[in-house]
Amino acid sequence: MDGSFYVRVGDDEFESTEATTSPWDPRMQHGGPPAGLLARAVEMTRPDAGMPIARLTVDMLAAIPKGRIRTEARILRPGRRVEMIEARLYANDRLAVTATAWRIQNQKNLTEEYAHSAPPPLLPGPQSQEFFTGISPDWGYGNAIEWRFVEGSFAEPGPVSLWARVRLPLVAGESPSPIQHLAVLADSTNGVSGEVPLHDWLFIPPTMTMTVARPPEGPWVHLAARTMIAPHGTGVAQGHLCDPQGFVAVVGQPLLVAPRS
Numbered sequence: 001m002d003g004s005f006y007v008r009v010g011d012d013e014f015e016s017t018e019a020t021t022s023p024w025d026p027r028m029q030h031g032g033p034p035a036g037l038l039a040r041a042v043e044m045t046r047p048d049a050g051m052p053i054a055r056l057t058v059d060m061l062a063a064i065p066k067g068r069i070r071t072e073a074r075i076l077r078p079g080r081r082v083e084m085i086e087a088r089l090y091a092n093d094r095l096a097v098t099a100t101a102w103r104i105q106n107q108k109n110l111t112e113e114y115a116h117s118a119p120p121p122l123l124p125g126p127q128s129q130e131f132f133t134g135i136s137p138d139w140g141y142g143n144a145i146e147w148r149f150v151e152g153s154f155a156e157p158g159p160v161s162l163w164a165r166v167r168l169p170l171v172a173g174e175s176p177s178p179i180q181h182l183a184v185l186a187d188s189t190n191g192v193s194g195e196v197p198l199h200d201w202l203f204i205p206p207t208m209t210m211t212v213a214r215p216p217e218g219p220w221v222h223l224a225a226r227t228m229i230a231p232h233g234t235g236v237a238q239g240h241l242c243d244p245q246g247f248v249a250v251v252g253q254p255l256l257v258a259p260r261s
Contacts, residue, residue, distance in 0.1 A: 032183070035058045235255040
């Protein structure tokens with residue numbers, strides 16, 4: 001691990017590192033860092049802190065190999081208060097991930113009197129970082145995040161309540177924006193809340209939608225996640241994301257559920 005998710009090699013080109021590794025296949029990337037890079041591409045299309053991402057849908061067209069990564073984005077629907085942006089990520093010159101995002105104008109304190117949210121559980125103290133049974137302790141994405149569980153763990157299937165923070169920069173030399181940080185974490189919803197054993201089953205989301213009420217404040221994000229398995233090899237993972245002040249976003253992922261053999 002070289003201290004970054006990606007090494008910057010051009011205006012929008014990156015080299016993926018071991019810190020991106022998927023738990024499914026060490027040759028492939030976890031979806032979180034590519035989701036963060038696409039959020040970055042959206043934000044850089046027309047930088048405006050007053051127009052944050054309100055909804056980001058990331059569609060993974062295939063497994064994402066490690067290697068040279070390139071992103072691009074364009075505005076599909078311009079607007080003063082609402083706009084839509086499309087972004088694409090290429091892995092080794094092949095289109096691997098697409099995203100669409102809606103940005104909505106932030107109207108400072110306009111609805112503050114109506115903004116009420118239950119606080120999340122308190123942040124626990126430091127914990128030993130232990131992953132799924134059978135997963136290498138060198139799992140790149142796992143080690144790039146600090147995990148602190150309130151309920152559940154990687155070792156036991158079922159719903160979880162946890163705090164997490166990204167420990168490495170998404171792009172070398174840059175601090176990730178709050179929404180980029182959130183996107184890196186959001187794609188772990190299905191993994192941390194799996195209802196079937198990881199060493200026997202695949203439960204893979206081809207897409208992830210993150211709907212954001214407001215950007216998080218500070219590095220720590222609370223994720224309450226659960227997975228519901230349907231009878232015929234599909235399922236849905238859902239996540240509720242908070243910062244220490246309260247609710248920030250929801251995440252939804254449809255799942256392909258299949259035995260590994």
